[in-house]
Amino acid sequence: MPTECIPYNETGYFSSMICDYVAEKENITPFYHRFPKIENFKAQIEEKQTSQLTQVSQRKILSKALRNQYQTIKASDETLENIHKLSSTNTFTVTTGHQLNLFTGPLYFLYKIISAINLTKQLKEKYPSYDFVPIYWMASEDHDFEEISFFNFKGKKIRWNREASGVVGELSTEGLNEILQEFSKELGSGDNAKYLQSLFEDGYIKHANLAEATRYIANELFKKYGLVIVDGNDIELKRLFIPYIENELFQKTAYRNVAETAEKLTSVDESYKVQVNPREINLFYIQQGIRERIVEKNDRYSVLNTSVKWNREELKEEIHKHPERFSPNALLRPLYQEVILPNLCYIGGGGELAYWFELKKYFEAVEVTFPMLLLRNSVVLKTKKQSEKMEKLQVSNRDLFLSKDDFVAKKVKELSEINIDFTSQKKHLQAQFKELYELAEQTDKSFLGAVAAQEKKQIKGLMHLEKRLLRAQKRVLKDKTDRSREIQEELFPNGTLQERRLNFSEFYEVYGENLIPTLVEHLHPLQSEFLVLEL
Known part of the structure; x- marks a missing residue:
């Protein structure tokens, strides 16, 4: 396969x-x-x-x-x-x-x-x-x-x-x-x-x-x-x-250590996000249709939104009699x-x-x-028919992972008979301004700022024209890009990974016990x- x-x-x-x-x-x-x-x-x-x-x-x-x-x-x-x-x-x-x-x-x-x-x-x-x-x-x-x-x-x-x-x-x-x-x-x-x-x-x-x-x-x-x-x-x-339930309730080892590690994790790289923040007590109490947090105040323990309360000795007795009632978060x-x-x-x-x-x-x-x-x-699962369609439309597997806008832009540039990439024009413009910078060095230095501002303005103008041309070509090539987008949407439904949205039954109905x-x-x-x- x-x-x-x-x-x-x-x-x-x-x-x-x-x-x-x-x-x-x-x-x-x-x-x-x-x-x-x-x-x-x-x-x-x-x-x-x-x-x-x-x-x-x-x-x-x-x-x-x-x-x-x-x-x-x-x-x-x-x-x-x-x-x-x-x-x-x-x-x-x-x-x-x-x-x-x-x-x-x-x-x-x-x-x-x-x-x-x-x-x-x-x-x-x-x-x-x-x-x-x-x-x-x-x-x-x-x-x-x-x-x-x-x-x-x-x-x-x-x-x-x-x-x-x-x-x-x-x-x-x-x-x-x-x-x-x-x-x-x-x-x-x-x-x-x-x-x-x-x-x-x-x-x-x-x-x-x-x-x-x-x-x-x-x-x-x-x-x-x-x-x-x-x-x-x-x-x-x-x-x-049981020993770890008691440690959690009476020593709060998790809270201290996890909080410290979470702080270190975010300090390593600002893009790292803390997934779960620790509580002082990371246990729930479960019984007869309830699952509520256990909290402690002044050495007294209680279950939120209930009338259940203990002192320390009563809580120890409850743990040993009914450990099944203590549920980790x-x-x-x-x-x-x-x-x-x-x-x-x-x-x-x-x-x-x-x-x-x-x-x-x-x-x-x-x-x-x-x-x-x-x-x-x-995994992304695709059918033989979908592969054939991708080949006909010249859509690669890697193309599928692009965002919708990037995918369409890439397909437009590939399909367009007009060159939408203004990189060469930008390089030519920068070469011209290089000469102006050299000229500015020979005269009043205040002229440098004017040259730089003009360069920035004209580069920005080129970028704007490039985007305008891309939008125009998107309209011209809409039918062709829509066909490519259809296959991307089939394999990445609603712009998400297939594995996070579809159920196995959709594939089992087709492939059965071979899946x-x-x-x-x-x-x-x-x-x-x-x-x-x-x-």
């Missing part, structure tokens, strides 16, 4: 922080542990292996908790074997995480998980004496329902409208039958469409809550690859996190993940890695190994480039 890889810094869709990270620039190195190169994983394995967090007793708790979580679905032999392997100190994980978006949400859900699957394969080839398990961490304790309540299909937003409170993983799937009917009307009549309809129905209509439904769907899509799906909203797993969740998993590497998007960069000093303070951080694969194996074949997680893939 035809492919092309484009460096991230040439796409225009990644922040300077992420581009600097991928390029291994020195200014970003203090904020991560080891760069994700295959040869660097040996030291990461050895460091994680010596950690008390990977001892047999904790691994057995993890393995048992996962077996309990899988009771509501039929796991593959590969997945069950991987869950069993996690009890061995010779097994390590590669983890990615994602929200419980309706029907998986945007396409990059697939790319995250496939990046994790493929990295575990590469690690097994390089380090055959160890085992490696791909993990999908469900963000079941999030509470932002609006972000996850829809998916896009064939240009239509299919949205689940309902009242929601508390953590999203515990939301009842009641009412999703109406969404199934709406989705079914948009689907075709082929076998692939029927599979998508049954996948939605079996996931959401036959499971009680959003976490169980998401686990079922992710398992169905990736079970042959041994993917293990973890729900952190689990009392046995939370028990392993976006900054603390990475620590929770690394405490309960024998994890080597976290795979995420640019925004995710940006907040991980704030956490290294905090991890050191609480003596937890900081994972390697890998930018997930990014995921094709992606698994062509996505290379350590390659660090944007992939354009013709299906």
